[in-house]
Amino acid sequence: MAADAQSIILHQYDLSPFSEKARIILGMKGLEWHACTQPVIMPKPELVALTGGYRRIPVMQIGADIYCDTQMIARELERRYPIPSILVGADRGLGFGLGLWTDRALFQATVTLVFGAGERVVDDAFIRDREALSGRSWDLPGKREAAPRVAEQLRAQFGWVEEQLSDGRRYLLGDQPGLADASVYYNIAWIRRVFPAGLAILDRLVLLMAWEERVRAIGHGTPHIISREAALDIAHDAISTEVAATDQLEPNGIKSGDSVSVIADDYRGEPVSGVVVSSSAQHIAIRRSDPRVGEVVVHFPRSGVFVMLAAGA
Numbered sequence: 001m002a003a004d005a006q007s008i009i010l011h012q013y014d015l016s017p018f019s020e021k022a023r024i025i026l027g028m029k030g031l032e033w034h035a036c037t038q039p040v041i042m043p044k045p046e047l048v049a050l051t052g053g054y055r056r057i058p059v060m061q062i063g064a065d066i067y068c069d070t071q072m073i074a075r076e077l078e079r080r081y082p083i084p085s086i087l088v089g090a091d092r093g094l095g096f097g098l099g100l101w102t103d104r105a106l107f108q109a110t111v112t113l114v115f116g117a118g119e120r121v122v123d124d125a126f127i128r129d130r131e132a133l134s135g136r137s138w139d140l141p142g143k144r145e146a147a148p149r150v151a152e153q154l155r156a157q158f159g160w161v162e163e164q165l166s167d168g169r170r171y172l173l174g175d176q177p178g179l180a181d182a183s184v185y186y187n188i189a190w191i192r193r194v195f196p197a198g199l200a201i202l203d204r205l206v207l208l209m210a211w212e213e214r215v216r217a218i219g220h221g222t223p224h225i226i227s228r229e230a231a232l233d234i235a236h237d238a239i240s241t242e243v244a245a246t247d248q249l250e251p252n253g254i255k256s257g258d259s260v261s262v263i264a265d266d267y268r269g270e271p272v273s274g275v276v277v278s279s280s281a282q283h284i285a286i287r288r289s290d291p292r293v294g295e296v297v298v299h300f301p302r303s304g305v306f307v308m309l310a311a312g313a
C-alpha cells in the first residue's frame, strides 16, 4: 500500500525499545502504518530534516506533522483514532503518568541490567554515539558493578506489576489493554530480545509472564515499509493540519507566533527552534522550514521538555 499525506509513518528501528512501545500502541488500535527505518546512531540526516534537531527514535510523521516522543505519539494516535482507547476505564491520566516511571526509572534500570550483566550487544560506534549525546562516559565497569543491585530494583518494580495483576485482571488498568501496558511491556520485551537470561530474576512472577504473552499477542497492527526518501517527499508535498491556537493559561505566556526552542529535559541533545502554532498543558507545536522537506510542524509533549522563548521574542 503506497503511503500518502494521511498515512501514519513511524520513523524507528527494529531493536529500539521505545519503538516497540509505539508499535504495540499501533497494534492495540489495529492500525495500518508505514515503518521507516532510521539509523541507530548519528548521523540521521533524514530524521533531523523532519524534526529540526530532535534525534531520538521513534518519531511519528503524518504528512507534514511530525510527532516527537512516544508520549506525544500516543496522545496523537488517541486523538485521531479514539477507538479502541488506550486510556483504559476510569484511569485516563494514569496511562501517561506511569510513563514517568516506565520511561525513566524502569528503563534506566533495564538499560543498566542489559548493558551491565548481558553480553555485549552494541558496538564501539554505538558507545561513542551515546557518550557524545550524554556527555558522560559509557563506564562499562560501573554498569557491571551496578547490575546485580539493579537486578534487585527491577525485581521489585516488576513485582508491582505482579501485585497489580493479582486480582485476576488481564491488563494493568483493567480488562482492556492500554498505554500503561505498552509502557511496561517494551522494557520486558527488550530484555527478552537482547538479554533473555536477565529475565531469570522474574521467573516467579507468573502473572507478569502470562501478561507479557498477552501483550505480545496484541502485535503491531499492519506495518508496511517506506523508504526515508519517500517519507521526506510526503512531508515536502503535504501541508500541516495543525490549527493555530493560543492557550490563555500558558504559565509563561507563550503564544501562537512566538519564536521558541524546545529541548528534552533529561540529557538534552539539540534544541529544535521554530514558531509556535499551538500549545496546551500537554503539547507544543512549532512550525519550521527545511530545504529538503519545506514547512513542517513539529509536536512535542510538555512533560519531558523545556520550552525557551527566543531572545528578543
Ligand SMILES: N[C@@H](CCC(=O)N[C@@H](CS)C(=O)NCC(=O)O)C(=O)O
Binding pocket: 016, 017, 018, 019, 055, 056, 057, 058, 068, 069, 070, 071, 103, 133, 304
Ligand atoms: N522520551 C523518548 C525516549 C526515546 C529514546 O530514548 N529513544 C532511544 C532509542 S529507543 C534513542 O533514540 N536514543 C538515542 C538518542 O537519544 O539519541 C520517547 O518516549 O520517545
